[in-house]
Amino acid sequence: MKKHALASLAAAGLIAAGLGTANADSNFSLSYFMGPAHPMNKAVFTPFAEKLAELSGGSLTVQQFPGGALNSAPPKQYSILRDGVADIAFALPGYTAQLFPKTNVVTVPTICPNAIECTEALIRAKDLIEGEYDAKLLAVWANAAPVLLTRDKQVKTLEDLKGMKVRVTSATDVPFMEALGASAVSQPVNVINQNLANGVIDAIAIGPSAIGSFKLHEPANFITVGPFGSGSAFVLLMNRGIYDALSDEEKGWIEEASGDWLSRSGGAGFQAAADRGMKLAADSGVEVFELPADEVARFEAALEAPLADFAAMEVGDAMAGDVISVMRGDAM
Numbered sequence: 001m002k003k004h005a006l007a008s009l010a011a012a013g014l015i016a017a018g019l020g021t022a023n024a025d026s027n028f029s030l031s032y033f034m035g036p037a038h039p040m041n042k043a044v045f046t047p048f049a050e051k052l053a054e055l056s057g058g059s060l061t062v063q064q065f066p067g068g069a070l071n072s073a074p075p076k077q078y079s080i081l082r083d084g085v086a087d088i089a090f091a092l093p094g095y096t097a098q099l100f101p102k103t104n105v106v107t108v109p110t111i112c113p114n115a116i117e118c119t120e121a122l123i124r125a126k127d128l129i130e131g132e133y134d135a136k137l138l139a140v141w142a143n144a145a146p147v148l149l150t151r152d153k154q155v156k157t158l159e160d161l162k163g164m165k166v167r168v169t170s171a172t173d174v175p176f177m178e179a180l181g182a183s184a185v186s187q188p189v190n191v192i193n194q195n196l197a198n199g200v201i202d203a204i205a206i207g208p209s210a211i212g213s214f215k216l217h218e219p220a221n222f223i224t225v226g227p228f229g230s231g232s233a234f235v236l237l238m239n240r241g242i243y244d245a246l247s248d249e250e251k252g253w254i255e256e257a258s259g260d261w262l263s264r265s266g267g268a269g270f271q272a273a274a275d276r277g278m279k280l281a282a283d284s285g286v287e288v289f290e291l292p293a294d295e296v297a298r299f300e301a302a303l304e305a306p307l308a309d310f311a312a313m314e315v316g317d318a319m320a321g322d323v324i325s326v327m328r329g330d331a332m
Contacts, residue, residue, distance in 0.1 A: 043269025
């Protein structure tokens with residue numbers, strides 16, 4: 001096993017911060033760009049680490065590198081994992097959608113309405129999507145379907161979106177947002193608060209769990225709830241070389257400490273965070289508007305053509321329509 005974790009700790013100044021001095025022979029570095037108070041630490045990173053230590057009797061441990069200590073750019077987490085900078089990394093497949101087209105099918109409208117159901121959609125499709133990763137897939141989960149946060153005007157009709165510059169999570173989301181009349185741009189989550197505050201973008205389409213995590217209730221004055229997409233995918237990955245070098249017993253511990261239970265914990269964590277985010281926004285004076293049924297029908301009608309076009313596309317070695325069917329559970 002690589003022995004870079006302790007050296008990286010010293011380089012990052014994290015030992016002084018009280019994050020520990022684990023045995024480099026058995027310690028895995030886990031990189032994520034959010035702070036340690038992010039809901040995914042409690043829902044995914046810490047449960048995985050605790051379970052692995054328990055199963056292995058402390059011979060395999062995990063050292064967290066939060067806040068971008070190993071690399072602060074959210075789109076580069078997969079790269080630093082493959083390059084061996086981190087042993088384990090949290091990543092958002094939507095930031096490099098061209099690499100993970102099947103995984104990102106979960107973002108398209110009508111797949112699923114909340115983090116729990118979107119996570120189940122990903123679990124159903126796990127056999128299809130895990131081959132997209134040059135890494136060991138430890139867990140895959142989703143956040144809740146996006147809401148629309150705006151600063152200057154509230155979106156109450158389809159016409160209100162016309163010409164607005166809307167941040168979306170993934171390039172996969174672009175044709176759907178543009179079918180609604182907006183100009184869609186994909187941006188990393190760590191810049192969107194400032195971009196909305198400064199008017200670089202007019203709106204943010206994102207799962208409501210991000211409201212609290214990235215303080216989006218501060219630049220936003222309005223939230224619209226409507227059919228703006230489904231949940232975005234998140235993954236916890238382990239460097240393939242590190243995993244392959246483990247003994248069969250150690251691999252068994254990794255398998256038991258990860259998998260579907262950990263994925264579902266991530267989904268539940270995101271749903272709870274989404275509920276907290278919406279409450280925080282409302283309590284902070286953000287005006288929340290839920291599109292009425294007749295307006296939802298107009299939005300859905302505008303999405304029919306791009307959905308049909310998307311279903312007919314190839315996503316890696318599969319057809320998007322087939323992946324959609326698996327995620328929805330149509331064949332079950």
